[in-house]
Amino acid sequence: xxxxxxxxxxxxxxxxxxxxxxxxxxxxxxxxxxxxxxxxxxxxxxxxxxxxxxxxxxxxxxxxxxxxxxxxxxxxxxxxxxxxxxxxxxxxxxxxxxxxxxxxxxxxxxxxxxxxxxxxxxxxxxxxxxxxxxxxxxxxxxxxxxxxxxxxxxxxxxxxxxxxxxxxxxxxxxxxxxxxxxxxxxxxxxxxxxxxxxxxxxxxxxxxxxxxxxxxxxxxxxxxxxxxxx
Amino acid sequence: xxxxxxxxxxxxxxxxxxxxxxxxxxxxxxxxxxxxxxxxxxxxxxxxxxxxxxxxxxxxxxxxxxxxxxxxxxxxxxxxxxxxxxxxxxxxxxxxxxxxxxxxxxxxxxxxxxxxxxxxxxxxxxxxxxxxxxxxxxxxxxxxxxxxxxxxxxxxxxxxxxxxxxxxxxxxxxxxxxxxxxxxxxxxxxxxxxxxxxxxxxxxxxxxxxxxxxxxxxxxxxxxxxxxxxxxxxxxxxxxxxxxxxxxxxxxxxxxxxxxxxxxxxxxxxxxxxxxxxxxxxxxxxxxxxxxxxxxxxxxxxxxxxxxxxxxxxxxxxxxxxxxxxxxxxxxxxxxxxxxxxxxxxxxxxxxxxxxxxxxxxxxxxxxxxxxxxxxxxxxxxxxxxxxxxxxxxxxxxxxxxxxxxxxxxxxxxxxxxxxxxxxxxxxxxxxxxxxxxxxxxxxxxxxxxxxxxxxxxxxxxxxxxxxxxxxxxxxxxxxxxxxxxxxxxxxxxxxxxxxxxxxxxxxxxxxxxxxxxxxxxxxxxxxxxxxxxxxxxxxxxxxxxxxxxxxxxx
Numbered sequence: 001x002x003x004x005x006x007x008x009x010x011x012x013x014x015x016x017x018x019x020x021x022x023x024x025x026x027x028x029x030x031x032x033x034x035x036x037x038x039x040x041x042x043x044x045x046x047x048x049x050x051x052x053x054x055x056x057x058x059x060x061x062x063x064x065x066x067x068x069x070x071x072x073x074x075x076x077x078x079x080x081x082x083x084x085x086x087x088x089x090x091x092x093x094x095x096x097x098x099x100x101x102x103x104x105x106x107x108x109x110x111x112x113x114x115x116x117x118x119x120x121x122x123x124x125x126x127x128x129x130x131x132x133x134x135x136x137x138x139x140x141x142x143x144x145x146x147x148x149x150x151x152x153x154x155x156x157x158x159x160x161x162x163x164x165x166x167x168x169x170x171x172x173x174x175x176x177x178x179x180x181x182x183x184x185x186x187x188x189x190x191x192x193x194x195x196x197x198x199x200x201x202x203x204x205x206x207x208x209x210x211x212x213x214x215x216x217x218x219x220x221x222x223x224x225x226x227x228x229x230x
Numbered sequence: 231x232x233x234x235x236x237x238x239x240x241x242x243x244x245x246x247x248x249x250x251x252x253x254x255x256x257x258x259x260x261x262x263x264x265x266x267x268x269x270x271x272x273x274x275x276x277x278x279x280x281x282x283x284x285x286x287x288x289x290x291x292x293x294x295x296x297x298x299x300x301x302x303x304x305x306x307x308x309x310x311x312x313x314x315x316x317x318x319x320x321x322x323x324x325x326x327x328x329x330x331x332x333x334x335x336x337x338x339x340x341x342x343x344x345x346x347x348x349x350x351x352x353x354x355x356x357x358x359x360x361x362x363x364x365x366x367x368x369x370x371x372x373x374x375x376x377x378x379x380x381x382x383x384x385x386x387x388x389x390x391x392x393x394x395x396x397x398x399x400x401x402x403x404x405x406x407x408x409x410x411x412x413x414x415x416x417x418x419x420x421x422x423x424x425x426x427x428x429x430x431x432x433x434x435x436x437x438x439x440x441x442x443x444x445x446x447x448x449x450x451x452x453x454x455x456x457x458x459x460x461x462x463x464x465x466x467x468x469x470x471x472x473x474x475x476x477x478x479x480x481x482x483x484x485x486x487x488x489x490x491x492x493x494x495x496x497x498x499x500x501x502x503x504x505x506x507x508x509x510x511x512x513x514x515x516x517x518x519x520x521x522x523x524x525x526x527x528x529x530x531x532x533x534x535x536x537x538x539x540x541x542x543x544x545x546x547x548x549x550x551x552x553x554x555x556x557x558x559x560x561x562x563x564x565x566x567x568x569x570x571x572x573x574x575x576x577x578x579x580x581x582x583x584x585x586x587x588x589x590x591x592x593x594x595x596x597x598x599x600x601x602x603x604x605x606x607x608x609x610x611x612x613x614x615x616x617x618x619x620x621x622x623x624x625x626x627x628x629x630x631x632x633x634x635x636x637x638x639x640x641x642x643x644x645x646x647x648x649x650x651x652x653x654x655x656x657x658x659x660x661x662x663x664x665x666x667x668x669x670x671x672x673x674x675x676x677x678x679x680x681x682x683x684x685x686x687x688x689x690x691x692x693x694x695x696x697x698x699x700x701x702x703x704x705x706x707x708x709x710x711x712x713x714x715x716x717x718x719x720x721x722x723x724x725x726x727x728x729x730x731x732x733x734x735x736x737x738x739x740x741x742x743x744x745x746x747x748x749x750x751x752x753x754x755x756x757x758x759x760x761x762x763x764x765x766x767x768x769x770x771x772x773x774x775x776x777x778x779x780x781x782x783x784x785x
Contacts, residue, residue, distance in 0.1 A: 034580055041381070046781075052779050055626075057626055057778050057779055057782075058778075058779045079630065079631070080630070083628045083629070083630045084628065085628075086625075086626060086627065086628040087627060087628020088628065092626050092627070094626075094782060098619065098622070098623045098626070098782060099623075100236070100620050100623060102236070102239040102240060102244075103235075103236075103239065107235070110514075111232060111623075111624075112627040112628060114232035114235065115232050115624070115627055115628045115629050115633070119234075167629070
């Protein structure tokens with residue numbers, strides 16, 4: 001099976017004050033196209049850091065091994081390509097939803113689509129993008145909440161908006177960092193059902209979680225222990 | 231696209247941007263108001279100055295210019311000149327018709343202009359400056375029954391224009407501030423008051439009082455005094471030029487009388503080489519009258535400098551013609567010894583300091599821009615701090631550093647533009663109503679306003695107490711400060727008996743200039759926008775440098 005996203009001996013060190021703290025010490029993993037992988041591990045093991053590196057939010061150390069997406073080495077990406085990678089190829093879902101409070105549900109869901117376009121393109125594609133965002137929000141069960149602000153939504157509804165936002169640009173990979181970590185079991189189950197639907201539709205997913213029951217929803221689990229894949 | 235949407239939304243959905251807009255607006259309004267009033271003041275000084283001297287002045291003090299009538303014809307024939315008028319300028323002593331308190335009469339040192347009213351009116355608008363005119367029907371209601379202006383035969387305007395009293399004697403027109411009984415009112419008009427009662431008094435109406443005694447001292451071309459000349463004149467009117475310095479000292483008298491008193495009238499010319507049988511110099515004939523000053527008015531659209539150059543050439547032609555004419559017994563002064571200058575050159579000593587003052591004010595108040603940039607910087611710093619997570623989200627969904635930078639620069643630009651517009655509108659509202667505001671400050675606060683202020687104090691105090699009872703520190707602190715502020719306002723209203731900020735006797739003009747200086751408006755608005763963007767740039771750069779991973783981890 002061809003690998004869509006691959007990390008090989010990835011290293012990442014953070015500097016805390018005067019001390020270097022190695023978080024990833026040569027972690028390797030690969031995700032095939034259409035696969036749903038869970039990254040599990042204890043708190044501080046480096047699972048979120050690995051997810052951020054896979055998503056191009058952060059860069060690995062200079063002596064790190066490569067991270068490749070569809071055969072392209074992320075380390076060789078310039079700033080513009082990296083921005084486009086995050087905008088177009090990857091969708092992020094975070095534990096704390098991270099919606100912009102000033103924007104409505106519809107506007108939040110459309111945000112990545114707005115990042116990629118200039119005014120003339122926006123004017124040309126406005127209706128198409130609105131229709132796409134509305135459709136996604138309806139699929140997420142929020143068709144009646146389009147004009148609401150995030151502060152007017154429940155935790156589960158906010159996470160659904162975040163999922164719609166992650167999917168607006170039709171990314172090839174969805175990266176989810178503890179997507180149910182801030183929700184009760186029932187609501188979290190609904191979110192996992194929604195993610196499972198998208199996966200069934202062909203979406204590749206990498207999900208970070210410390211919850212074994214949540215991790216079990218994925219096809220495959222990758223365990224990180226002390227900065228390495230166990 | 232997202233940058234415009236977000237910065238627009240940031241601007242309208244939070245309180246902080248409104249504080250920033252208010253800060254920029256107040257800074258912009260402050261600069262516009264101060265500089266506009268100063269510019270208006272300068273413009274009024276210039277217009278008044280110009281109307282006092284004409285566009286160009288030909289001047290030969292003391293000895294004057296002989297055959298000036300011919301010079302005036304030469305000047306009036308110029309295509310650049312509208313009219314010219316002869317003046318005899320000197321200083322004199324004026325004995326007033328009222329006492330000085332020590333048994334004698336009050337004597338004032340005055341600047342005397344001997345004039346031809348009709349021609350001076352064509353050059354300087356002399357008639358329009360005569361103060362006492364027949365009142366219109368609508369004005370009669372505000373005039374006391376005993377006021378001489380109610381006399382159906384009252385026609386001081388005609389007497390002022392003729393400089394001749396009804397009984398045929400020569401008259402003088404005095405600057406309106408020379409008489410201490412003319413009390414200037416808030417609206418710039420004058421009332422003649424009785425020194426004993428302070429009330430309006432026809433008895434102290436200057437043109438109704440006794441004659442004045444004017445003393446002039448002729449000076450020869452060698453600088454020696456020829457003995458003082460005294461003459462009585464009737465006061466026929468008073469003049470209000472608008473410039474206090476002029477109105478407190480200038481006296482207009484008939485040109486011929488001034489020439490006669492200063493020995494500038496047509497006089498016998500004696501030979502220096504021929505003598506009669508008694509050894510006295512032989513009389514060659516009668517020399518022409520002289521004028522010390524010729525005031526010239528430019529044709530509409532003609533620049534004073536252009537007119538001055540033309541008048542200089544005209545004077546040279548006049549000089550050559552007169553000196554070549556054997557019939558002329560007296561030569562005019564050399565062209566180089568006659569001062570021909572524009573009104574701006576002549577009033578440079580007066581206008582210069584006012585211009586310097588305005589530039590000083592502009593410079594000092596431009597420091598406000600730095601304050602504006604500092605305020606925007608502080609406010610944006612706190613906004614970026616607050617928006618760190620949003621920046622992380624934007625970076626996570628693919629926004630570039632430059633995109634994030636542009637969000638906050640655009641945000642600063644919007645605040646600068648909106649703040650500048652708000653400031654310009656505020657300045658317009660204040661400047662347009664500055665005299666009404668001044669009048670309001672000058673009158674005691676009405677009782678209802680004082681009551682309202684105290685009700686406000688009581689209400690805010692109650693809210694502060696409620697805050698304390700509910701253990702809400704924010705509510706308590708906010709309402710305590712509002713209570714203190716309202717109490718201060720209420721106390722000021724209680725004590726306020728009206729004060730005069732713009733004293734007409736100090737500032738020359740009765741009204742505060744109330745027109746916006748458009749150059750200042752435009753440059754100040756641009757300054758407000760530029761400094762807002764400068765203030766926003768450092769926080770914007772900080773936002774662009776924000777590490778998305780760190781900002782998203784923060785919760």
